[in-house]
Amino acid sequence: MPNIKKYDAIVIGGGHNGLTAAAYLGRAGKKVLVLERRHVLGGAAVTEEVFPGFKFSVCSYVVSLMKSNVMRELMLPKFGLELLPLESTMTPLENDYLLRTADSDQTYREIARHSKKDAENYMRFGPAMGQIGMAVRPILETIAPNPIQPSFSDISATKKILDHIKSLSSQQFEYLTKLMTMSSSDFLDEWFEYEPLKATMSASGIIGTFMGPRSPGSAYVMLHHYMGDIDGAFRAWGFQRGGTGAVSMAIAKSAKHFGVEIMTEASVQKVIVKNGRATGVVLDNGDEYNSNIVISGLDPKLTFLKMIDEIDLPSDFVSAIKNFRIRGSSGKVNLALDALPNFTCLPGDGHHLRGAISISPSYDHLEKAYDDAKYGNFSEAPFMDIILPSVLDPDMAPPGKHVMSCFVQYAPYDINGGWNDQKREDFGDVVINTISRYAPNIKDIILHRQVLTPADLESTFGLTEGNIFHGELTLQQLFSLRPAVKWADYTTPIKNYFQCGSGTHPGGGITGSPGEMAAKKILGTL
């Protein structure tokens, strides 16, 4: 039965980008409805009390790329956005460690213990990447122009970008070109010599991607991670108080403040298309909601291949979306702990537990982990990016207890024999065994473990193939090609149907950017 209420816009999916788009539309006075399939909002930016008293940022676990204008325009600090600094990165090694902290002199000294040359170059590297981040910003903040049959606005956007590129210094241009094309290992080899440093830095080039540090194109993913700034400091990472779900809740509160209606446990089955035009949605339970426009915050596969009948889409577009690469490569292991892990290389409690802990002792470690995945297995010794949220925010666990978040790579979606309960537990064991090499007490302090495979990320969070970025961040699917040529400006081949998820420009991470830019595009056309 059709619902009588008619909305200006319906947003499918209450992930952080869907909520951001909704909030912007609400802010512009539009009547908006957000429909979320799950009982909680946030999509992959969600906090759940999986084990009594222990709160997990179940999937996405850190924040860096959240756009400052989005925070400001949606008044997110007022609604609960609180980003605590994640100050350091420790790479535990067999008999030593590498530590980088918020203090540059201390970081210099720590790196110089291993290589004086690297310590000096590291001081230059940060600012150089900051400048590159600055150089790329205007490109990221432009609605990707359509190079095929460009409209007037496409031409002016293209001109703006070309003018910007012309304004770059030759060094910026050189770095930018290298970062767009090289492997992260080749790029870092030009700067550094100490293997654990290079490997740890290259790790941000493989996160969320089905590539190894030696795969060409991985340098771009590294660049993507450099573009975040918190309070003007580039490359700063933050931890949201209360977990990443609290970021989503802040955006949801802002949206509600602007009059947006939000429904949970409202699973959209299809977008209603009449004469090539979206007119509303139908839920799994048969309820229909009408609206002038429909916006999907889902990934491109779901947005087009599930929500729409193939027959309503141009065939070349359908094949482009089918070819869109969205291979999941990572899993997540969340642990409830009775005490803090004790690292052999740096025993006891200390500041090193307040930042990221990276299991990335060498390129070979990472590349071998990738090799396993290439041939359909999870890594026997995976790369991990670990944080201890309860050290930063004691409210994440009962007093004196802790939670540990382990981002694990690689775990291929297409695993030999398929994912099943046994394989999930085996994967969990491999993760614990790998950690125990550096922190042997880990096995004795685990109260509960939650293991999420790419298959779980798909079934629980609607991430196709478990890809955390809604599609890989590789050159052939960035900017005007994300998710497909001609349809990178948040429009789709269906009139009044728009897209606003991480599968659109400028891509994944908790940025709010696709949601914001989609809303601005829509407001320009409504």
Place this chain on the structure above:
Amino acid sequence: MIYENTYTANTQLKVSPFFERTSKLNESQEWRRWSGYLAATSYELTHENEYFAIRTKSGLLDITPLKKYIVEGPDSQQVLDRLVTRNIGICKVGQVMYTPWCDENGKVIDDGTVQRLSENKFRITSAEPNLEWIESNSIGMNVVVKDDSFTTAALALQGPNSRAILNSISSKSLDSLKFFWMMETTFEDFPVSISRTGYTGDLGYEIWMDPNDALNVWDLLIDKGKPFGITPTGLHALDVARVEAGLILLDVDYISSRHALIESRKSSPYELGLGWAVKMKKGNFIGKQSLLKELDNKSVWSFVGIEIEWPEFEKHYRDVGLAPGLPSTAWRTSTPLYNQNEQVGYATSGTWSPILKRYIALAHIKSKYAKEGSELKFELKVEHFRKLTKATVVKTPFFDPERKRSCPT
């Protein structure tokens, strides 16, 4: 050979009863002078974690350098009512009042809190020495004035988890202790007074104790507070928090009338945004006649919060190819504010607020430009060149969480 020396040092500054602990915890060994004491600037190499402790966990600050005086005797309430602008007559036993006090011309000498310890006993805290001022204004009255600065040690515990920490130590629950009230309790065998006061604008408490118990109290707090994220916190973090709370600082935001060299350096409570603390309905107090006149004629100056607007601020930096240059700590340099081309005021302290994501400052503005929403131009130096950038007069406190005043239900 690579040398590995350890830090030992000597000082001619006074050290607080907590120094035995704070000096060992201070990893940066950055100290600031505060009333002749060594006071930690930041315990860690950067102050961010300490700042966020105040706003999201609990920061522990040694505030012993505050000046403290006991005024005791049958006339003590009368003396204080004559001295300060708040109405001490209605201050109940166990209550605390924040107040400025003025000279005969209605210009502010200092500001602090008055604690009513019993019917006839008060403690007054201040930034600068005030013993002589209190004594000379109680001549002929039946009171004894005592300098309590070195007989009472004090800690501030500030932040959302502060109550939970104190409840885990205190023999009495703090659940019903209201904002600006105090209570007596014990930490194991150590008697302490706890006031629900502070300089951060957050849920927070100040703990007053015998200096001989100082280390025991410190150790208990650190030990029991650990699961709640207790963090020794220095003045860099406090500087940011107090600007967010819109709280003024003597010698930074105003100059005591007792040592202002020229008249224009002095400020009345009205000119410092403290009009709410001047109680004209009570009996005579020092400065009342002058302040009545000022009320009639309207104050020339006002004290306001301003926000430096981000888009224009960012553009100034983008224009020279830089990311926005936010101050990494709170600043306290007088900075001109303009309306059109005319200077109409000056900001005295400011900070980037990490919790609000806003660039904020406290400022003296000529009253006719001080209305909320007024647009001003803030002077900014970008790559050595002066720029003017948009700033707006906004309400203070900039940061005012409900937990500051609320009690658990």
